[in-house]
Amino acid sequence: MIRSIVFFAALASLAAATGARAADEGANSDVRCLAVAATMAQSSDPKAQGVSVAAALYFLGKLDGRDPNFDLEGQLKQELAQLKPQDMIAEVQRCGAQLNARRKTVTEIAARLQAQGAGKPPAP
Numbered sequence: 001m002i003r004s005i006v007f008f009a010a011l012a013s014l015a016a017a018t019g020a021r022a023a024d025e026g027a028n029s030d031v032r033c034l035a036v037a038a039t040m041a042q043s044s045d046p047k048a049q050g051v052s053v054a055a056a057l058y059f060l061g062k063l064d065g066r067d068p069n070f071d072l073e074g075q076l077k078q079e080l081a082q083l084k085p086q087d088m089i090a091e092v093q094r095c096g097a098q099l100n101a102r103r104k105t106v107t108e109i110a111a112r113l114q115a116q117g118a119g120k121p122p123a124p
Contacts, residue, residue: 033095
């Protein structure tokens with residue numbers, strides 16, 4: 001439970017992070033990842049569907065944190081139209097690497113917090 005709470009709290013705090021890239025380039029990259037997640041959500045594989053939900057939440061959070069007025073629908077339509085099947089593997093790897101790096105960090109944070117007793121319910 002604490003891992004889930006910490007994971008989603010970390011995702012929310014990541015929303016404002018843009019990294020070293022320019023805002024437009026970062027937004028385009030994140031829209032591509034969101035498009036890949038949307039495509040993966042259509043998979044018949046439950047694992048791929050689960051990963052797509054986490055990826056969608058992560059990249060949507062980044063986009064919303066960067067600019068809550070971002071034309072998400074328009075940009076997502078454009079990216080989905082341009083996304084070629086031969087680009088999917090590279091995009092899944094790129095986006096997955098970002099998501100896995102953050103997952104690893106959040107897992108490490110959760111372990112440290114648990115070791116410190118954080119997140120335990122108060123004694124009656």
